[in-house]
Amino acid sequence: MSRLSRRAVLAGGAALAARPAFGVALPPVTTSSRIEALLGRMTVTEKAGQLTLMASAIGGRAATALNPPGTGPSAEAQLSAAREGQLTGIFNGEGSAWHRRLQQAAVQSRLGIPLIFAADVIHGFRTIFPVPLGEAASFDPDLARRTARAAAVEASAAGIDWTFAPMVDIARDARWGRAVEGSGEDVLLGRLFAATRVAGFQGRDLAAPDALAACAKHFAAYGAAEAGLDYNSVDVSERTLRQVYFPPFEAAFGAGAPTVMAAFNELSGIPATANHWLLTDVLRGEWNFRGLVVSDYTADEELIAHGYARDGRDAARLAFLAGVDMCMQSGLYRDHLPALVEAGAVPMARLDKAVRRVLVLKAAVGLLDDPFRRLAPGREKRFVGLPAHRALAREAAQRSIVLLKNEGGLLPLRPGQRIALIGPFAAGPHDLIGPWNVYGDDREAIDLATGLGAGVTVAPGSGVETVLPGGIPAAVAAARAADVAVLAIGESQVMSGEAQSRTEITVPAPQLELVRAVAATGKPMVIVLSTGRALALDDTVLAARAIVVGWFLGSESGNAMADVLRGRVAPSGRLPVSFPIESGQVPYHYDHKPTGRPASNGAPVAYKARYRTVPNAARFAFGHGLTYGDITYGPIILDPVLAWDGKIEVSAVITNRGHRAATEVAQLYVRPHSASVTQPVRRLIAFQRLDVPAGGTATAAFTIRRQDLAFVGVDKRAVTEPGAYDIWVAPSAEAGAPATLLLGAPA
Structure with a gap:
């Protein structure tokens, strides 16, 4: 018997064919008959309308800043499209009143098919929880279920039916800004948090008024973008896809996620949005996924810029035949599918499958039975910003904080100590809730100065990336008059997130100059890091006796951090990403291969897998965190x-x-x-x-x-x-x- 046949015993291959269907459950016979009746009455133009999702003409608070600039429709034009059956839904709209107006227009259309309202509810609605990467530091998947449940209660009260979350991309290159939306570098954490976030968003009944349909994104391997550059090419082996990047999606679908979003990136030469192997052979064929595939924002149109499609018509054809059911924002399906069907370039059967999936989703979230189930007047006021949600935000933030270093037991701070709170993140209603917030507001969050309370001297010292005139002398004076200096430094929230890749994952230079000046006073220093990614920490920062990772903690940011610094709550978070020694090590992840010439962590040995200046190891390893x-x-x-x-x-x-x-x-x-x-x-x-x-x-x-x-x-x-x-x-x-x-x- 050969070595391979003796050793390579299948553990799960036979189970693959017997896997249950992933996605939305088939509707009851009565609902199914209703869907088929609607399909039979639709014109091709109306079918294309059911596959067209657009950004809201009246956007949520920060919506216009979260996507590429463009000239969208007016509110009246969007209402008209709803009445004419040319729109399946909108996303990131502002409030239940606007959603009610649109729904009233939609039910007046020829077939009366209601709209679906979607939004990027990533880590909270109005009550904001820690960014997903920070929440993963809790190593408590059930915490993510609870925060997703609270977010769903609030968002659904504003009429939202569907969230473009969770992001389940494994991210191993800290230069990539969107790592902040996921659960870090590890597959097990990624799987567990994917499943519990889906469960939290959807609750026990997808049709319940407080449920949100989940959308796992971005399929697939978006987190493997070359050089950590957002939207960049991805070229990985099929084995790596199946070992690393696919499992969190399978976990999300296993938990009942009825939708999935195709990724922006190309995958080994074929853009994900037009990748038949990915969206049909694997997703539908192997995994038996029955739900809906939606494009990312204009990703079908971007097939032209990829050099994969000739024009908009070709892009619509390629994306649709590959398996993308719904077009987001570009309008290409609305503009080209009717002609493509008429020309025989797209089969009517494929069009009907996609529309059927949309209608099944709308039925599953209860819209066919009651288009206004999440739009009742007063629900938004009753369920948004509940005290229980603020309490949960504080708990989640406390459990997301990671203590990296605590020499001599400097923390917790002792009662009566004079504290100088220094740095650009010390005070003020900014950089608290983190990136990817459509509806949150820093002005409704608690900053660190407020959390620490009376008896604290505040001196910003510097800007995030700029020198503050007179800032360093004032900070030094504050430190000299104090018993301990707490320096709140790191990244601003616009330095993480989509389109925020960085070549150097370090604390900006003006802040390092501030740290050096305060360190020269000789006063004990506590560093509190705001960040949406792993950082390579300068020796200046590492010289501090205590270092705490605070991520972006949300609405209760300052209270939670003060709870840990003052010892009211003990730190319990662990790093979900490796903090490298230097930026040049990334992409770095703990579960790397040994190579044929593995290096030890001891004295350098020539001709081993290590850099000239640093070992092949982390400064602070995945899973690290002190108590x-x-x-x-x-x-x-x-x-x-x-x-x-x-x-x-x-x-x-x-x-x-x-x-x-x-x-x-x-x-x-x-x-x-x-x-x-x-x-x-x-x-x-x-x-x-x-x-x-x-x-x-x-x-x-x-x-x-x-x-x-x-x-x-x-x-x-x-x-x-x-x-x-x-x-x-x-x-x-x-x-x-x-x-x-x-x-x-x-x-």
Whole structure:
């Protein structure tokens, strides 16, 4: 028997064909008959209208700043399009009153098909929660379910039926600004947060008045853009797609997401928006996805700029035949599908499939039964900005904060200390809620100065990217008069997000000059970082005794950070992305391959896989985060042999030798000693949040089965191979010593 056939035993290939359908459940017979009756009465022009989604003529607060500039229709023109059946819905509209006007126009159309109202509800509606990357630092997927549920309650009260979230792209290049919208670099975190966010948005019943239909985006591999440049080309292997970039989408669909958005990027030479293999062969054929595929903003039209389509007509044909059902913003389907069908270039059967999917979605969210179910007068006032939602925002922000460093127990701050709060993010209603907010408002959020309260001296010191005249001398004076200096520095919220790629992922130079000047006073420094990505921290920053990552924490930003700094709440967040030593290391992710010449983390050795100046390691590893306790891990306890159809328990005792209770996130990593496809140096397969009392212990316990050791094999299907594996129970991806586990062969 050959080595491959002996080792490469399929773990899940047979289950693929039996996989249940992903997406919207088929409607009841009565609804299905109604949909077929509507289809039978529609003209081709009306069908094209059902596939046309446009930006609202009256936009949500920040909507016009979030997409490329353009000249959109007037409100009257959009109302007219609704009456004529030339519009399936709008997105990012302003409030329930405007949505009611549009819906009233739509139900007056010849067939009375209601509009669907969509929005980018990414991390909150009016109550804003931490940016998704920050929330992933909680390592608590259920927290994401709860915040998504609250966001859905608020957004649906404004008449919104459908959110373009969650973003489930794995992002491993910190230069890419849209990493802020996802869950970081790890596949397991990506899968878990994708599923729970879908569950939170949709609730128990998609037709309930407080439910939002979810849309997993961007399909696929948008996070792998070359050089971290937004919209750039992607060229990755099919194995990497299946091992890294596909699993969070499968998790979202498994949780019931009824829609998916095609990505902007090309994928190995074929733009995702026109990629038949991706949108039809994989999504529909392999995964049996029955839901709706929507383009991203004008992405079908952008096939021309890609050099893939000749003109708008060709772009519409290519995108539609590849599998994009609904056209967002370009209007190409409305303008060209009727003629394409008439010319025989697009089959009527394909057109009917797409329209049927739209109608099934509208039925699923309850619009065919009651077009005004989310538009009742007074709902917006009753459900937006609830005190319970603000309390949840504070909790979510607290749990998203990551303590990177705390030399000498500088934190928590002691009562009575004189505090100099310095930096461009110290005070003011700005840069609190983070990027990708259509409806949030920094003026409704709490800044750090307010959160810390009385007795704090505030000195901005510098702008975000500019020198502030007289700023540094004033900041130095404030530091000298204080017992401790808290420096709120980092990125502004416009430095992260879409179209905000950076070549250097560092704190801007004017702020570093400020830090150096304050450090020269000799006063103890606490650095509080605002960021939407991993940062390469300058030695000036690293010299601070305490460093805290605050991301963009949302409406309760200042209160939550003050809770942690003052010790009312203990830090419990962990990094969902690796912080590299230098910008030039990116893309960097903890689960990289060892290469044939792996480098150790010790003294440099020539002709190994490392840079001239830094090791191939992180400054702060994925999973890293400190507590206010003193945590140590005991040796790994396990049965060293795992039977092929069995399971074993793996555990380690965690001791808190400190004087404060702590929440520890124990992480379980694996690596095979050898495999038919090279494997990462470590791969996260499980984690646990554990409360460890002061002076006490807790046990991290995990169950391992052979399926947990599976990977995408030579034939691009899931395999598990017998043999020896390293197992870590550790506080981060670059900590701890492994134990060895032997997986037995099948009987």
